[in-house]
Amino acid sequence: MSVETVLGDVAHGGVVVARIDGKVTFVTGGLPGERVLVDVRERGTRFDRGVVTEVLDPHPQRVVPPCPVAGVCGGCDWQHADADLQRELKRRVVEEQLRRLAGIDWEGEVVEVLPRWNWRTRMRYRVANGRPGLRAKRSHDLVPLPDEGCRIAVTQDPGERPGAGELQVVDAHSGHVEIVDGRVAGEPVVTERAGGRDYRVAAEGFWQVHPHAADVLVDAVLRSLEPRAGERAVDLYCGVGLFAGALDGRGCDVLGVELNKEAVAYARRNVPGARFQAASVDRFLGRLPKRADLVVLDPPRKGAGRAVVGAVAAMGPRAISYVACDPAALARDLAFFVAAGYEVTRVEAYDLFPQTYHIECVATLTRNSPLH
Numbered sequence: 001m002s003v004e005t006v007l008g009d010v011a012h013g014g015v016v017v018a019r020i021d022g023k024v025t026f027v028t029g030g031l032p033g034e035r036v037l038v039d040v041r042e043r044g045t046r047f048d049r050g051v052v053t054e055v056l057d058p059h060p061q062r063v064v065p066p067c068p069v070a071g072v073c074g075g076c077d078w079q080h081a082d083a084d085l086q087r088e089l090k091r092r093v094v095e096e097q098l099r100r101l102a103g104i105d106w107e108g109e110v111v112e113v114l115p116r117w118n119w120r121t122r123m124r125y126r127v128a129n130g131r132p133g134l135r136a137k138r139s140h141d142l143v144p145l146p147d148e149g150c151r152i153a154v155t156q157d158p159g160e161r162p163g164a165g166e167l168q169v170v171d172a173h174s175g176h177v178e179i180v181d182g183r184v185a186g187e188p189v190v191t192e193r194a195g196g197r198d199y200r201v202a203a204e205g206f207w208q209v210h211p212h213a214a215d216v217l218v219d220a221v222l223r224s225l226e227p228r229a230g231e232r233a234v235d236l237y238c239g240v241g242l243f244a245g246a247l248d249g250r251g252c253d254v255l256g257v258e259l260n261k262e263a264v265a266y267a268r269r270n271v272p273g274a275r276f277q278a279a280s281v282d283r284f285l286g287r288l289p290k291r292a293d294l295v296v297l298d299p300p301r302k303g304a305g306r307a308v309v310g311a312v313a314a315m316g317p318r319a320i321s322y323v324a325c326d327p328a329a330l331a332r333d334l335a336f337f338v339a340a341g342y343e344v345t346r347v348e349a350y351d352l353f354p355q356t357y358h359i360e361c362v363a364t365l366t367r368n369s370p371l372h
């Protein structure tokens with residue numbers, strides 16, 4: 001049964017907060033201030049989850065989502081908001097996470113990165129009866145691709161795949177690669193380009209997804225660290241050496257640490273001037289250099305955590321650049337850095353995942369006082 005309510009502010013995760021029968025309810029498909037009908041679909045002890053079934057009083061920046069499965073598949077959360085409102089919603093989420101979890105008053109903006117459609121260079125589909133589909137939001141159900149395909153994917157319509165169970169599509173700088181049921185059709189390695197350098201990466205390996213993400217982030221990290229030739233730099237969670245390459249290009253002496261052995265093998269070839277260690281960062285803390293001038297860290301979604309932050313601070317770098325795909329994890333780690341004697345001097349936010357709730361941030365930290 002649907003309940004009429006007026007939606008409150010945006011919350012992290014592509015939802016808007018409502019109070020229904022006195023209980024916090026995270027609602028998808030709505031926008032702040034809208035009067036809507038909500039269907040409460042999941043009941044929890046602390047909060048419920050609901051979906052907008054009808055908009056009675058729309059937000060002035062509401063638009064008709066171009067995709068018929070927008071909000072149903074797990075990909076797009078904000079197709080029903082115009083471009084400016086999407087960035088404003090993300091700005092409020094970053095602002096709120098930084099204030100609540102790190103006590104930081106952030107007054108930045110979310111920088112638009114084009115294109116806003118057909119930007120996903122990596123897509124993973126499940127295939128049923130030959131038709132690729134996407135996972136439904138918060139469920140394992142399959143949502144068949146609409147006839148036009150996925151509007152945020154570079155290859156919008158991958159076509160039918162009779163007999164297949166899974167399809168991955170990679171649109172790299174070097175070209176289009178498909179991986180069907182784990183088998184790569186063609187070259188298993190692709191070439192990507194960032195900061196004027198080529199990087200080889202396994203077709204299934206990690207690379208930033210938006211076609212301009214790697215360039216945007218390299219530029220942000222270099223502005224953040226202002227590296228000088230001869231400085232000792234550490235790139236944690238380095239993948240195939242994206243930031244290590246940028247720092248090596250500025251004449252730094254670079255050490256990269258990355259869990260994935262295959263990525264490390266590519267990193268060694270991509271950036272022959274740097275050293276790389278295949279290891280989990282949290283198990284490598286005792287073997288980190290005693291001192292470093294610069295550190296860049298780009299951990300997975302859950303963040304780096306207190307122990308890694310403590311070890312980074314113990315190297316006493318004059319500047320740290322923290323690249324984060326989850327503002328909540330970033331904020332928690334920034335609070336650890338502040339406790340360890342660092343000051344957050346800048347946080348930049350980039351809309352590298354248009355139409356979705358995801359957001360990429362780059363924080364700059366500098367040491368409060370000289371090391372003894």
Ligand SMILES: C[S@@+](CC[C@H](N)C(=O)[O-])C[C@H]1O[C@@H](n2cnc3c(N)ncnc32)[C@H](O)[C@@H]1O
Pocket residue numbers: 206207208237238239240241242243257258259260263279280281282298299300
């Ligand atoms: C967000 S990606 C960043 C990669 C690289 N900086 C880039 O932009 O291409 C995070 C990387 O961390 C690696 N990773 C995940 N957990 C790790 C761990 N515990 N220790 C080291 N690397 C880890 C992943 O394999 C992945 O390459």
